[in-house]
Amino acid sequence: MNEFEIIRRFFTRAPGRPEGLSVGIGDDAAVVRIPTGQELVLAMDSLIQGVHFPHDTPPADIGWKALAVNLSDLAAMGAEPRWATLSLTLPEADETWLKEFSDGLFELAGRYRVDLIGGDLCRGPLSVTIQVHGLVPAGQAITRTGAKPGDRVFVTGTLGDAGYALSEAAATGSCHDYFFRRLNRPDPRVEVGMAIRGVVNSAIDISDGLVSDIRHILDASGLGAELQADKLPLSEPLITAIGRQQAISFALSAGDDYELCVTVAESNVDRLELVCHTLDIPVSHIGVVTSSPGLNITGIDMQASGMRNDGYRHFA
Amino acid sequence: MNEFEIIRRFFTRAPGRPEGLSVGIGDDAAVVRIPTGQELVLAMDSLIQGVHFPHDTPPADIGWKALAVNLSDLAAMGAEPRWATLSLTLPEADETWLKEFSDGLFELAGRYRVDLIGGDLCRGPLSVTIQVHGLVPAGQAITRTGAKPGDRVFVTGTLGDAGYALSEAAATGSCHDYFFRRLNRPDPRVEVGMAIRGVVNSAIDISDGLVSDIRHILDASGLGAELQADKLPLSEPLITAIGRQQAISFALSAGDDYELCVTVAESNVDRLELVCHTLDIPVSHIGVVTSSPGLNITGIDMQASGMRNDGYRHFA
Numbered sequence: 001m002n003e004f005e006i007i008r009r010f011f012t013r014a015p016g017r018p019e020g021l022s023v024g025i026g027d028d029a030a031v032v033r034i035p036t037g038q039e040l041v042l043a044m045d046s047l048i049q050g051v052h053f054p055h056d057t058p059p060a061d062i063g064w065k066a067l068a069v070n071l072s073d074l075a076a077m078g079a080e081p082r083w084a085t086l087s088l089t090l091p092e093a094d095e096t097w098l099k100e101f102s103d104g105l106f107e108l109a110g111r112y113r114v115d116l117i118g119g120d121l122c123r124g125p126l127s128v129t130i131q132v133h134g135l136v137p138a139g140q141a142i143t144r145t146g147a148k149p150g151d152r153v154f155v156t157g158t159l160g161d162a163g164y165a166l167s168e169a170a171a172t173g174s175c176h177d178y179f180f181r182r183l184n185r186p187d188p189r190v191e192v193g194m195a196i197r198g199v200v201n202s203a204i205d206i207s208d209g210l211v212s213d214i215r216h217i218l219d220a221s222g223l224g225a226e227l228q229a230d231k232l233p234l235s236e237p238l239i240t241a242i243g244r245q246q247a248i249s250f251a252l253s254a255g256d257d258y259e260l261c262v263t264v265a266e267s268n269v270d271r272l273e274l275v276c277h278t279l280d281i282p283v284s285h286i287g288v289v290t291s292s293p294g295l296n297i298t299g300i301d302m303q304a305s306g307m308r309n310d311g312y313r314h315f316a
Numbered sequence: 317m318n319e320f321e322i323i324r325r326f327f328t329r330a331p332g333r334p335e336g337l338s339v340g341i342g343d344d345a346a347v348v349r350i351p352t353g354q355e356l357v358l359a360m361d362s363l364i365q366g367v368h369f370p371h372d373t374p375p376a377d378i379g380w381k382a383l384a385v386n387l388s389d390l391a392a393m394g395a396e397p398r399w400a401t402l403s404l405t406l407p408e409a410d411e412t413w414l415k416e417f418s419d420g421l422f423e424l425a426g427r428y429r430v431d432l433i434g435g436d437l438c439r440g441p442l443s444v445t446i447q448v449h450g451l452v453p454a455g456q457a458i459t460r461t462g463a464k465p466g467d468r469v470f471v472t473g474t475l476g477d478a479g480y481a482l483s484e485a486a487a488t489g490s491c492h493d494y495f496f497r498r499l500n501r502p503d504p505r506v507e508v509g510m511a512i513r514g515v516v517n518s519a520i521d522i523s524d525g526l527v528s529d530i531r532h533i534l535d536a537s538g539l540g541a542e543l544q545a546d547k548l549p550l551s552e553p554l555i556t557a558i559g560r561q562q563a564i565s566f567a568l569s570a571g572d573d574y575e576l577c578v579t580v581a582e583s584n585v586d587r588l589e590l591v592c593h594t595l596d597i598p599v600s601h602i603g604v605v606t607s608s609p610g611l612n613i614t615g616i617d618m619q620a621s622g623m624r625n626d627g628y629r630h631f632a
Binding site: 022023026027028029030031032033034036039040041042043044045046048050051052073074076077079083085086087089117118119120122123124125127129131133134136138139141143144145203204205220 | 347349402403
């Protein structure tokens with residue numbers, strides 16, 4: 001198989017949304033149409049073997065997660081996903097690997113009718129770069145910059161499971177399937193993101209860790225926040241595995257959760273909770289935005305818990 | 317420096333086209349506006365150290381070329397470049413390297429007022445993935461699929477210089493600056509591409525080698541072509557260095573030229589030549605499209621010249 005055959009066999013599927021796609025895979029570039037009144041939202045993220053995932057990660061999970069982390073960025077902007085491009089670098093053209101990887105990728109893509117419309121394939125150390133393209137009504141993208149003093153801070157889902165999975169797998173070589181699934185198959189909160197446009201004041205997805213990521217929101221507006229550790233949403237399996245105190249530690253500082261963290265005016269809290277209830281996604285009130293800068297976390301002894309409070313850094 | 321500081325110091329510059337950019341670097345995703353009546357053209361290409369460029373390639377050249385190969389794809393579609401996203405993976409946060417790399421990237425970006433609006437930065441083996449976004453009037457993108465029997469085949473510039481540079485550098489460790497420049501600082505034919513919309517019937521950029529790339533055009537329409545080897549445009553330095561026969565070999569099969577290969581109806585040849593003359597870009601008539609499939613090259617003994625006739629393949 002050369003790269004053209006690989007692309008044809010594993011990465012060329014009939015588009016789920018032929019409308020809007022003028023030129024797909026197989027030309028020098030793809031061409032798409034953006035409906036009038038919509039803006040285009042772009043996010044690009046890479047997963048590198050040995051950095052973002054261990055060497056023994058199942059190929060299907062790599063495919064799923066590489067798309068999921070990008071869809072999570074679109075969700076944080078309130079965008080509806082449409083198209084993806086993929087740059088895949090791999091050491092050898094292993095058919096089984098390619099089949100599983102592409103199946104994992106297309107499984108998630110199919111859920112949101114995201115069409116793969118272009119990219120690049122070459123030989124090299126295993127890495128996956130995906131760019132996703134979404135649509136949002138003009139001027140309605142949710143950003144990190146809109147937080148206001150008094151806003152309530154909410155997060156979706158539960159936090160800390162993925163971080164625990166990574167830590168446990170590194171220490172013992174394995175962990176319970178529940179945690180692996182949370183690490184390798186994150187569910188991007190796409191529906192929530194689209195439904196909270198006009199409801200929340202700011203949003204970010206939690207990829208590096210709650211404490212690190214909420215700081216981006218606060219820094220963008222020169223604000224601070226008070227978070228209540230005892231209100232952090234924790235899964236039963238996590239509490240059972242390591243106890244509440246350690247679970248809080250992971251929830252605050254471990255990455256890879258891909259939940260949304262939003263700030264919302266008190267007057268819109270009911271709408272936020274209704275939206276999430278309707279979509280059957282848990283959402284938890286964990287704190288409040290303050291006009292004085294700085295992040296204050298009550299209910300946990302930060303030093304005693306031994307937690308990192310700065311999230312994941314690629315270059316320390 | 318952590319990744320946020322690197323992005324701020326080296327990759328965040330005031331946009332050259334603030335109009336159309338709703339959200340730039342620094343949020344979960346970028347947001348752009350597409351003017352009514354325009355379509356969006358997307359191309360993504362990666363450069364991997366040790367695969368696409370030798371380990372001793374100057375960082376500024378890597379930055380330039382990573383963007384150039386993508387702009388070349390937009391040129392082949394007739395698109396006007398607008399925005400770029402960058403996923404950069406590098407082994408360490410070396411300030412000198414980052415300064416030179418970003419300077420090379422922004423030097424070419426500035427020429428076309430291409431704004432860097434997002435991306436990703438992480439630690440790992442050196443690789444650069446760029447996606448470029450261009451605009452084209454709706455329905456006017458040039459594709460690979462429009463060739464017709466009787467079309468004349470033209471190429472811009474000269475061919476074979478970059479391939480010779482790569483080969484010579486691999487064999488001897490060095491070569492003349494002219495050739496290195498042709499290898500490391502390709503000039504994407506953006507102005508030509510935009511000016512030949514509605515003039516040519518099909519276009520492709522020459523990245524893998526003329527013979528390999530023109531086959532994509534021919535295969536897309538089930539056609540063939542006759543090319544005349546003695547009409548291939550060769551640079552004086554290349555002829556001087558290795559003689560005409562070997563130069564033809566490189567021109568036919570070596571990659572990295574990033575010139576355009578187009579097919580044009582005989583009735584539009586004058587317009588094509590006038591456009592290129594006006595832009596001061598050489599363009600050469602090298603053959604004709606035939607209704608019978610297959611590529612026939614006259615004027616060279618393919619076997620005697622020892623040339624590859626299938627272009628570069630990542631997975632053979």
